[in-house]
Amino acid sequence: MxxxxxxxxxxxxxxxxxxxxxxxxxxxxxxxxxxxxxxxxxxxxxxxxxxxxxxxxxxxxxxxxxxxxxxxxxxxxxxxxxxxxxxxxxxxxxxxxxxxxxxxxxxxxxxxxxxxxxxxxxxxxxxxxxxxxxxxxxxxxxxxxxxxxxxxxxxxxxxxxxxxxxxxxxxxxxxxxxxxxGRLVPLLSDPPERPTWMLREDAELLTAITSAPPDLLRRVVAAEARRRADGAGISGEPVVAEALAEIDRGGGRTVPDNSGLGRLLRELGYRSDIAGTSLALPTQRGRMTDAERRQAFARHSAGLAVQAALFPDQVRAAYEVLGWVAPARDPDRVARRAQLLAELRG
Known part of the structure; x- marks a missing residue:
C-alpha cells in the first residue's frame, strides 16, 4: 500500500x-x-x-x-x-x-x-x-x-x-x-478459556482437573499457588499475602490492572521480559546473570499462579496453576505431577 x-x-x-x-x-x-x-x-x-x-x-x-x-x-x-x-x-x-x-x-x-x-x-x-x-x-x-x-x-x-x-x-x-x-508495562492477560496444548496432551491430568469436586479443586489450586509464591519469594509482598489469604478463604475475582496486586504482577512480567530478551540476544546477555534470570522467570510464573488462583472459575484457574507440570519430563516436574494427581483424586 x-x-x-x-x-x-x-x-x-x-x-x-x-x-x-x-x-x-x-x-x-x-x-x-x-x-x-x-x-x-x-x-x-x-x-x-x-x-x-x-x-x-x-x-x-x-x-x-x-x-x-x-x-x-x-x-x-x-x-x-x-x-x-x-x-x-x-x-x-x-x-x-x-x-x-x-x-x-x-x-x-x-x-x-x-x-x-x-x-x-x-x-x-x-x-x-x-x-x-x-x-x-x-x-x-x-x-x-x-x-x-x-x-x-x-x-x-x-x-x-x-x-x-x-x-x-x-x-x-x-x-x-x-x-x-513511555515504559510499556503490559496489561494483565485474561483467564485462559481452555487448557494449553501441553495440558491437552496430558489427558490424565486434564481429566483429574475437570472431574475433581469444586471444593477439592479450590484447595489444591490454593495450596499450589501458595507453594509457588513461597518458592519464588513473593509471598512476603503485602499485596500477595493479602491475595493468598483471600484465596484460602475461597474468594474469587478479577485482578484490576492498576490495583496494588495488578501493578506488582505487571512489573514481574516486565522483569521477566527483560530476562527473556537478555537470554535471546547475545548483545544483551550482560544485563542479567543466570541466577537473576531464573529468579525473574520464577517470580513472574508465581505471580501468574496467584492471579489465576483468584479466578472465580476454578477449572480455568487450575489450567494456569496446575497445568505447568504437563508435559512432565524432568524429575522435579514428574514428581510434582504425581503429587498433584494424588491430591486431585482426594
Missing part, C-alpha cells in the same frame, strides 16, 4: 502494531494502553526511539481527534485486553503483523471487541459483531466469504480498512513529532 510505504523507511514494515483510538489525549490513551504514567516523555521524532531505554518501543501522537499508537516489533494493540481498555467509552482499531506474517485486525467499541480477523484470511471472523465490517471490507478488497483461502490484499487492505473506519490516515511525516512515549 503506497500510502504506508513509509513504514519500510523506518524499518517497521515487517513487524509492527498500529492502533487508532478516538480520543484527543495521547497521554491518557498510553496509560490505558499499559504505559507507566511516571515514565511518560516527549519525543521530537520517531528517529529518537533508538535511544529509548525501554524494552517495548511504543510512540503515540494526536491525529485529527484520534490518537495513533505505533509499536516497533510489538503486538500489545492486537490483544483483546488492550483493545477493551483503550476503547472504553470510545472506539479503537488496530492492525498488527510480525516477521512470521502472523496478522491481526481488531475493531472495538465501548470496551467490546466487535470484529476481529486475520487480514490474510478474512473470511474467518470473531467478536460480538463479526460481520459488522463486511461492507467496508468489500470496499477495500477483502474477501468476506468463500473457502477461507488466502487473501492477496492482506495487510495493505487491513491498513486501508483502518483508514476508512477512522477517517484519518497516518502519514510518515507525522512521525517527525511531536510524539509521546
Amino acid at each position: 503506497r500510502e504506508y510505504d513509509w513504514l519500510a523507511d523506518h524499518g517497521l514494515d515487517e513487524a509492527f502494531c498500529l492502533t487508532f483510538v478516538r480520543d484527543p489525549d495521547d497521554t491518557a490513551v498510553l496509560c490505558r494502553f499499559g504505559v507507566d504514567p511516571a515514565s511518560l516523555q516527549s519525543l521530537t521524532g520517531v528517529d529518537d526511539i533508538a535511544e529509548l531505554p525501554f524494552e517495548h518501543v511504543v510512540v503515540a501522537g494526536r491525529l485529527d481527534g484520534w490518537v495513533f499508537v505505533l509499536e516497533e516489533n510489538g503486538f500489545e494493540g492486537s490483544r483483546p485486553e488492550v483493545l477493551r481498555a483503550v476503547s472504553a467509552g470510545t472506539e479503537a482499531v488496530s492492525v498488527y503483523t510480525n516477521v512470521n506474517a502472523n496478522r491481526r485486525f481488531g475493531h472495538a467499541v465501548d470496551g467490546v471487541l466487535r470484529t476481529g480477523f486475520d487480514p490474510s484470511s478474512p473470511v474467518r471472523r470473531w467478536g460480538d459483531a463479526p460481520d459488522a465490517l463486511v461492507p467496508l471490507m468489500r470496499q477495500v478488497g477483502l474477501p468476506v466469504s468463500g473457502d477461507g483461502g488466502w487473501s492477496g490484499a492482506g495487510l495493505d487492505a487491513g491498513l486501508r480498512l483502518a483508514d476508512v473506519i477512522t477517517g484519518v490516515h497516518l502519514d510518515g511525516a507525522r512521525l517527525a513529532g511531536p510524539l509521546t512515549t
